[in-house]
Amino acid sequence: MTLRITQFGESILLEKGKKVTSFDSGLTQLANDMLDAMDQAEGIGLAAHQIGKALQFCVVDVPEHPEYPMACILDSKPLAPSLVMPLALANPVVSPIPSDEYYCEEGCLSFPEIRGEVARPDRISVKYQDLEGNAHELECDGLLARCIQHEVDHLHGILFIDRMEKNTYAEIKAEVKGLKKRTQECLKAGKLPEIPPKQE
Ligand SMILES: [Zn+2]
Structure with a gap:
């Protein structure tokens, strides 16, 4: 069974996640189920809140791109990013490393078809x-660093629309409000909101 991805307008997306305390087979199963749901939805990251669990837990699987190499240093050892992914992060804490902040268009599986530029440290x-x-420290940049920042925000109830500049948000505000309305109408009718099927 594929896990349902929660949609903007569901209150869980605004909650702060609880710490992960059991590292058992249930957590491994959750990671696998989340990766399956993420792959099916063609995403590169997914937070526990997006499958209906307010937990400090997320998964990422960011593909390498020949034109945009990503640095990846795991526990002080430089590694090819493909060797660390897919990656499941429990209780992640992000610290920016002094670097240029840059804008890049982001999307989110809880906001189907809605995209907007967000500035984040590289x-x-x-x-x-x-x-x-087991505790680890990963240093990274580029799309991997961006994806992790986006997912870790989710674990604190912070969404990419909260990080957008006013002008950027103004451009998508109507779509965001429409999505919230659809989600809440769905919930009122006793249905669970889902990502609408892709229009061909
Ligand atoms: Zn997201």
């Missing part, structure tokens, strides 16, 4: 625990 360090509870 380089970060993230401390997290793996599925066995």
Whole structure:
């Protein structure tokens, strides 16, 4: 069964996630189910809030792009990003590393078809625990760093629209409000809001 991806307008997306405390087979199963749901929705990251669990837990799987290499240093060891992904992060804490902040268009599986530019630092360090509870520190940049920042925001109830500049948000405000209305109408009717099927 594929996990349903929560949609903007569902209150869970605004909650602060609880810390992960059990590193058992249930957590591994959750990571696998989240990766499946993310792949099916063609995403590169997914936070627990997006499958209906307010937990400090997210998964990412960012493809490498020949034109935009990403640095990736895991526990002080430089590695090819493909060797660390897919990556499950429990209790992640992000610290920006002094670097240029840059704008890039972002989307979010809880906001189908809605995109907008967000400024974020290029380089970060993230401390997290793996599925066995072992502590790690990953330093990265580029799309991987952006994706992790976006997902870790979710774990604190922060959404990409909260990070947008006023002018950027103004351009998509009507779509965001429309989505929220649709989600809430769905919930009122006792249905669970889902990502609408892609229009061909
Ligand atoms: Zn998102």
